[in-house]
Amino acid sequence: MKITRENYEAYFIDFIEGNLSEKYLVPLEAFLEANPDLREELNLFEQTIQAPDPHIRYAHKSSLKKPTTGFFRLNTYVIPAFAAAAAIVVGIILINNFPFTEAEQxxxxxxxxxxxxxxxxxxxxxxxxxxxxxxxxxxxxxxxxxxxxxxxxxxxxxxxxxxxxxxxxxxxxxxxxxxxxxxxQPDPEVQPVPETQPEPITHKEEPAVAEEKLEPVVVTVIMDARSNFSNDKDSSNPRKGLKLKGLIAQVKNLRSISL
Amino acid sequence: MTPKEYNQCVDLYADRVYRFILKNIKDPNDANDIVQNAFEILWKKHKEVNVEKARQYLFTTAYHNMIDWIRKHKRIENHAEIEESAAVVETEYTGLKEILAKALELLPEVQRTVVLLRDYEGYSYKEIANITSLNESQVKVYIYRARTFLKNHIGNIAYVL
Structure with a gap:
């Protein structure tokens, strides 16, 4: 392709970039001889090449560098690895010594x-x-x-x-x-029973029913029976044992009915 | 790449990456951060990166970090460009280097990047294409446009002076 005033810039740029083929070097020189006013423009193209400023330096190179000796590399990698392993071992020990199952608890x-x-x-x-x-x-x-x-x-x-x-x-x-x-933990449904002062009972077979645990009707029966029993001062009365057995049977029946 | 080779890369390329980034974003603190981040990434991958490719890896990483930074600061940068554009006319130029520096700031971001990679580091069009994720034809076009703009800007200023 022939160099003309319409396409010379591409050749100039390739020339200053160092990309112009050798076969175009002679035609380019011939073009400049024929168009001396464009030689100055070629100089301007050459001046567009930037030059780095050597005074601009990165001030923190030391912070970018990494340790290369074994000791520092040990500190960097091995010690944290050992610390992590120790933490895992301690965790396993704690887990094994702590009851978690329902049976253990x-x-x-x-x-x-x-x-x-x-x-x-x-x-x-x-x-x-x-x-x-x-x-x-x-x-x-x-x-x-x-x-x-x-x-x-x-x-x-x-x-x-x-x-x-x-x-x-x-x-x-x-x-x-x-x-x-x-x-x-007393059942809230159980009605409080007023405290009574029964007479001291000396007989071993006398049942002292847990009155506060029974239904009111049962308590009432027990109270009646107890008063009858205590009124019988005659310890030699052979019917006393029968009365006691009858009282127990009566209580059992009442409890089974009430429950 | 060994840790020793990585440290050699710090000595060889930290200044060059920093200049390239600073020339683009004009903020020393953020340029520091971008360079530091690029080297941290290189360190994380130092076992996988060949030492011969370390420079290109650094510039590629730094370039993409810079693009992210530019996108975040786009509005601020545009505002600054307007101010710089106005300042160009008012500046009393004392040398071609300053004129060229101001003209470079007026370039579109991608044109400035490819020109700097070409001039500062001497990368080929293919290498620039790899770093910037462009193709070679795009790189050639951007360089052509950037050179033409810079040449015209220098010529106009010289004509005014």
Missing amino acids: DHISYQNTPVITPETADINPVEAALPDTAVSEPVAEINAEKPSPVSPPKVRAKKAPKTEDPPVQPQNEPAVNLIAEKVE
């Missing part, structure tokens, strides 16, 4: 729970000491099945036997525990 709570015995619980000693399991077992079953707002006794009555090392308790322990729990 139940075991710990059971061990921390004071054992309620007839001596410590505020219960009727006669109710707890009755040899007749027919009285205590239905109570346990009914209390366990009866929907009650107080659920812990139900759970504890079922879970306590599962523990590996249960404390030694009387045979009728569930009933005692249930009654003890009921004493600690």
